[in-house]
Structure formats: structure tokens, C-alpha cells
Amino acid sequence: MIGTQLPALQVVVPLLAAPLCLALHRPFATWALTLTASALSMLVSILLLGQVLAQGVIDYAFGGWAAPFGIAYRVDLANAYVLLIVTTISTVVTIFARRSVASEVEAHNQGLFYTAWLLCLTGLLGITITGDAFNLFVFLEISSLSSYVLIAMGTERKALTAAYQYLIMGTIGATFILIGIGLLYMLTGTLNMLDMAHRLITVADSRTARTGFAFLTVGLGLKIALFPLHLWLPNAYAHAPSAVSAFLAATATKVAVYVLLRFVFSVFGVDFALGTMPLALGLAVLGTIAVLSASTVAIFQHNLKRMLAYSSVAQVGYLALGVSLATPAGLTATLLHLFNHALMKGTLFLALGCIAWRLGSVRLGDLKGLGYRMPWTMGVFVLGGLSLIGLPLTAGFISKWYLVLAALERGWWPVILVIIAGSLLAVIYIWRVIETAYLSKTNKTAGAGEAPLSMLLPAWLLAIANLYFGMHTGLSAGIATQAAAALFGIQP
């Protein structure tokens, strides 16, 4: 019985927990509720993934209103996989968040913080699971509005400016997406994505469809922080509370990439979106620039959160490159990197969260000799960094391996060079941190000691996951391959 209601539960659990949080208000109680809701969501997403693997695509009609008139949820491998990423990261980071948030957000705001957190989670899950284009926009707004609130709760006053800029840019992005969806609605008379895809086949070659496609791609480009639409991201990640940086960096852009994939592959169809339209070219060019220029910028950053933020922009470049190959192998690489990047960025931001908790700063200069004073924390950072670089036996290597193989298959040599250059640039910016932490003279004045266990454990969990998924790729690469094949419409 409950098995058939899983798609609804996926969204309803965090959605109902959010107002409860507001009512509870006390920091510990709200945290415990958030953790419970998040863990339940994770359980639901695991069950959903199991169901999809066993029975294939799940269609769920909300309130019994059949599609295309009611709101339909549609779970296939691709979004079951993204749901799992989002809920897992949210759960792990929530464990971490208790002490971290306690030190960075004022006590009377913590209830609000967790409420916004749950709403953000609801939004991200809703975007991913829904099969209805307008419903997608609604959830997009829910997640965006709550993430503005989360970012604004950062310790520095700059957090407000960053949140404001993100608000402006995010709203423009959402508006573009809405305009795009509106144009498609005008053309097809339906909001159900599956239905829309069927009806678009006949009318795809119209100005309206093309304009809609343009608005959607630019709007989504903004949400995924594709170069040069990434300008809101570095400040937003740098000034948000540590837990929020980790959560958003590992999930928000991933979900936006998923939406792009959904529109490109399931609504417009790969022939139109990557064949007729020059989207592949645009993604390849912008992805290349993103990898090279954002990685270079990252090298010169003093604030490590900002450094990682720029590194995220570069990683989005890899994702874009994978899509631009327009082959199942390229799409597999992108889906796989969604998963692996969530792991490594989560790991790195959690390590920075531990450092911020202890030192109150994540500036490179303050990290001198930290490798000896916080060995466990720096151990996490080193593992995450190695994975980001793409050393063998880490998750990052698997991503790059698949991407390089996909590029080789198309014979795109320059892309391979870009990937290698990007990895070497990553070596430089990660090495800078390692050198400062391990090889320069200790800062005597700074505080000593490790971060608390409740922060270290989740960080280590993710770090070990980086190693585990670097050696066992059954879950990550296996599902990514199947999901990519399904998006391309290839029957297994």
C-alpha cells in the first residue's frame, strides 16, 4: 500500500516537516526533526530507486487526477538517481549542521534556518520528481526562495549582498524558465512533460518552440551556473553558512543540470535539442572556457570557500562537456559526474566547515601548519582534494575516465586536452592548500584541536564514500549508464 504512495511521500515528508519546524522553534528539536525528515526522504528515495530498478518507470497521478490534466509525478532511473543524491547529501550534511549552524547562526534564527532547509529540500526533490512543467517551476521557486534565506543567514554582512544578488539572478533565471514553459504551453496546450514531448514533435520547427528553447536554456544555464552566467555563485557559496555551502554545492546545481537534461532529452528530444539547435556547440565552448578559466581563477583565491566555488563552476564545465558530446557515453559521464561531484564537493565543503568552526576563518593564510593541529579534518580535505583532481582509486578518477573515453569515442581530442589541463590546474589549487597546511610553519597564535565528532564523522563518511565509489562503481556508473541509455531511448 505505502509502496504505491512513495512518489508523493518523497515530497510531502519534508514539506510537512517544514511548518512543524517553525512551530517547534527550539534549535535542537528543529534539528532533530530536520534530520528525521531528511533520513525518511532518503529511505523513500532508496525504495523508489529499488522500485524503478525492479519494475521500470513509475507514474503517479496526484489526487487521482489522471495525466495530462492532473499533476503527474514520473520517476525513472535518471530522477530516482538524482533524488538519491539529494536526499543522501541532505541527511549527511544535516548531521554535520547541528554544531556548525550553532556556531554560525544566532540561536533565535536556527528554527527558521531548519525550516528554510526543509523547504529547500522539498523544492529540490519536487523539481526532480515532477512530470509537470509548471509544477517544476513552482518547486524551483520554493527551493530558490528558501536558499536565498539560507545564504542570507551567513555570519558576514556580505552574505546579505550575496543573497540579494543571487535573488535577482535566480529570479531572472526562474522567469526565463517560466517564459519558456509558457511558450511551450501556448504551442502544445499541455503542461505534462510527456504529453508535451509527443505534441512537440509536429510543431518543433516553429519560432515559438525555438524561442521557448532559448529562454529555457538560458534560464537553466543561469541556475546551473554555466560560464558566464556563474557570477552569482562564488559569493553565494563563499558567504553562506558552511553547512549551506556544502548542501547547495552538492545538490542545487545538480538538480538544475538534471532539469536541463530532462528538457533536452525528454521534452525536446535529443535530435532537436542537440541536432537541429546548436546547443551542443554552445555547451562545448562554454564548458571548455568554464573548465579552464574558473580553475585558473580558483588558483588565485585566498578564501577557500570561494576557491571551491570557482572549482564548482569548472566542474559544471565538465558536466556541460559531457552533454555536448551528444552520445550515450557522454551523457553517462555527465550523470556519473553529478554523483561523484556531489560527493567530492560535499567532502571538501564539510572539511572547510570543520576548519571554519575551529578557526572562524577559511582564509588560506590562517591554515599554516593546520595539518598537524587538525589532522583528521585536513585528512578529509586531502582525500576530497585528491578526488577532485581525479587521482585513481577516487571517485573523481572514475568521472574523468568516463568523460575521456566518451570524448575519445567521438574523436574530440581538444576536449581530452581540456580535461587534462583542468586536472593539472586542480592539482595546483589543491596543492596550495596542502602545502600551507602541512609544509609551512605553524601559526602559534591560532587555536588548536579538532572539530567535534558530530562534524568529523559525516565529513569522513563522505571522504570514505569518495574512495568507495572510486573502487566500486556498480551503483554510480551502473545506474548512470542505464539512465543515460533510457534518456536516449535505447531499450536495454
Place this chain on the structure above:
Amino acid sequence: MPDLPPFVLFYLAALAAAVLPQRPRQLLMLAVPIVGGLVLLQLPADLLIRVTFMDMVLEPLRNDRLSQLFGILFHIGAFIGIVFSLHVPERSQHVAALLYAGSALGAVFAGDLLTLFVFWEMLALSSVFLIFANRTERAWSAGMRYLVIQVISGVLLLAGALILYRQNGSLGFNHIGLQGAGGVLIFIAFGIKCAFPLLHNWLTDAYPEATPTGTVFLSAFTTKVAVYALARGFAGTEALVYIGATMTCFPIFYAVIENDLRRVLAYSMINQIGFMVVGIGLGTALAMNGAIAHAFNDVIFKGLLMMSMGAVLHMTGRINGSDLGGLYKSMPVTTTLCIIGAASISAFPLFSGFVSKSMVMVAVLEEGHPVVWLALLFASAGVFHHAGIKIPFFAFFAHDSGIRTTEPPLNMLAAMGIAAILCVFIGTYPWTLYGLLPFAVDYAPFDGSHILAQIQLLVFSAAAFAWLKVSGIYPPELHSTNLDVEWLYRRLAPNWLRRSTAGLDRFRHILMQGSHRAGRGLMRQILHHYGPEGTLARSWPTGSMVLWVAVLLAASLMLYYL
């Protein structure tokens, strides 16, 4: 006992060494190569362990005769190195050495290119700490240069492996050959680690900067892994014959004018590897056997020489030929052991170098390469001069430098003693070693012509050295030798070289200045755009962000309409 890949034991020991206190750590470290060696001998022949990883078949353990021989060799090398470095108080050096030895073992038992790549990089990452451990500015920068070059070698290997994987659908590490881009990339990767001419600078740059004990490990593993890899992947590649011949000859000149005795040994190492590379290039059973046997012997006698110089450096703090001399009075045992090493590297009959080097030489003649044979003959004479005579002569004899010291600690003497015994044992009874070689050995080392040719060579080189000494080219007054040697090594030769290449130098100067200016300009540009406050890095006003959105929308609309 399950069949464990040999590296596992070393890696686990490295983990344990990271936490154990000094005394148990020493015991553990001594036990690892012994236990590891016993486990290795128990491994069934032609064992192959396969695991599947991302649809690829990996072979973390492949035990055939070639791997087994190098496995035994590396256990011996690790044991000698560990005994020699037992007194070192620093934990980090011990951990690095164990990881380094483990990585070398992992590499030679790797049955596929991806596993090989992993250990290839681990070799670089672990060994660099043996260089850093010297804690000097020079060691730091030499170590960084070493690391960069080694990592590049790894990246080339990975790139080549990927291309081969696309071509053949398999990652197996068997004969590769020079066909196709993949093979060439891997060849260059191996060549860097093997110190091919022009790719060799990392070796002579970094090895002499490592700690006295670290150099012993360094000289045992990295290049020998490369020799193994060449033997596995490129046996019979003719280019190797000429590359190897060049490697045997060019270091002689550098070794003669070099003053740092450990650097002399580093050059002589390239020269010895040259013999092995020639053998691999010929690819016949005799040549391969010779090359591999020579690799085996080289680890031991080069280790012995490095250890004797390490002992001198450890006791006196000096390593320049011009600062040393007369040490035989206070270090008679070390002197004797060093001379055994020198005799072995010079291939005196009844010492280990002789039984393997002559195999390569005979194979060269048999395959009809007389010019290469002459080059190798010249190189043999050169080895005798710079490694056989120069090293012991300047360190222990020559003029008396007035340094009075004692013998090195017992563990250092013991390590040198083990190596010396092995040198003599293999030299007098080579059949144990021959029995381990990958091909059946049908070769009589102590045949009259071999011995006669070698003795002639040695006698005449010694005579040449003596004649130079007597005729006053090496000045007779010991007192002035110091200055003269210094001048000869550090001034005259470089001056002469510089004058003869003055034109080239001017050109280089212009080029350097140009590239400096270009580099500065480039850096300014990079900082302007990417620096902390650069165009691409600063926080932008919201308005211009929105402008970008508009630009991109307009661009995509235009593109989509076209």
C-alpha cells in the same frame, strides 16, 4: 595463506610504522622484507589474480618469472636499505621508504596498465619525501622538479594506456611495441623514468639531494621498475639499442668532471642502465637475460657504492671529492666494502658486474652491432675510471684531507656487508642468479676470452689513470691537488665548455631574456584577469550580471533562429 599481492604487506607496514614508536618500528621494518620475501617464494608460479573494475579486467597480481625475479630483487634491495637506514630517527622517512618499496613491488606485479599507472604515480609520490627529508632549500626545489617530471611521466603513461584501451579493448600489460600513438606515449613515459638521454636530468638533479639513506632506496627502485617495464613492453625494439648505447657513453664525461661523489654515482647509474637498455633492445634470450641479470646486480653494487658514500656523508658531512681524502685510515672497513662495490661495477672477474655485463656485450656482438659494441667497451673503461677508481680514490685515498672520524654505525656496516657478500657470491657463483632468469641460460661466464678481454680493458684503463697521474696531468704534490681538482672539475671544464659554446650561449641568453619578458607579461595578464581582484574573479555588480544574461539570451536566440 591467501595469495596476497606483495605490495600489501609493505603498505600495511607503512601504516603501522606511522604510529609505532622507534624500537618496535625497527623490528617491524626488518621483518617486512623477510616475511614478504618468504611469502613471495610461496606464491605459485604463473599466478594471476583478476578483478573486474568498471567493466575492465584488472590484474593486481601477475606472478611470472620476470615479475618474480624483480620481486626477489626488490625485497633484497628493501632489506639492505632498511638495515642501512635503521638508525634514522625520523618516522616520515621510514614510512616513505616502506611505501616506496611497496609501490615498486606493486608496479612489477601489475598485470595491467591501469594498476601499473597507479603504482607508477605512487613511486613518485612516496619517494619524493626521501628527497624533501634532507630539509635544505636545494633538496626542496630538486624534489619539486623531480615530482613534476615523474608526474608527467605518469600522465603520459595513462594517456597511452587509454589509447591502447580504445584500440584493443584491453588494458593488459604485455608486449606493446612502438606502433601507434599509444605505444609511443607509453615508451616516452617509460623513457622518462628510465633516464633516457635528454630525459635524464631529474635523476642527477634529485638523487644527490636526498638524505644519505634515502639515496640508497632511490637508486634501487625507480629506474629498475622502468627497466622492468621496458623489458615487458618493448623487448626487441631496435631504437633501444642506440638509446642504450648513448646512455652508456654520455654520462662518462659528466661523471669525470663532477665533484659531488653521489652525483658521480648518479651519472654512473645512467651508464649502467644503458647496458640494460641495450640488452632489452636486442631482445634475444641471451641479451634479455644479461639485461635483467645486470639490473639485479646493479641494485646491489650501486646500492653498496651509494651506501659507502652515504656513510662518508653521514660521518663527515662532506661529499665533494675535493673535500675528502685519506679516510682509509679512520674508515678501513668502509673502504674495503667500497672497493668491493667498485670492483663489481667495473666488472672485475669474480665480482658480480662481470657475470651479467659480459652477457650483454656478447649478445651485442652476436647480433652484429660492432659499433655499439665499441661504444659499450669505451663505456666499460669509463665506468672503471669514474666509479671504480675515482670514487674510492678521492674519498678514501688521494691527499689526506685531515678528516679523522670513525666507522659508521653498526647497522650501516651490516647493510654494506650484506651487499658486499652478495656481490662476491654472485660474482663467484652466478648460477643461482642464472637459475632465476626468465630464459634458460646457456652461457659460460668464466670463459677464457671473456676474462682476458675484461682484464685487458681494466689493466689498460688503470694504466691510463696511472700514466695521467705520473706524467703530472694529475699534479704530484698532494697539497695542491685540492685546489687543482676543484679547479679542474668546477672551472676548467665548464669554462672550456662555455667558451666552446659561447655562440650558443649568446643565443640562449637572448632566448632566455625573451622568454623571461614574455613570461612576466603573461603572468601580468593572467593576474589581471584571473588574480584575486582580476576581471574574472571579482564580485560583479548585479547590473552587469544581468547584462550577461541578456547577451547570452540574444546570442542563443540568434543562433537558434539561424
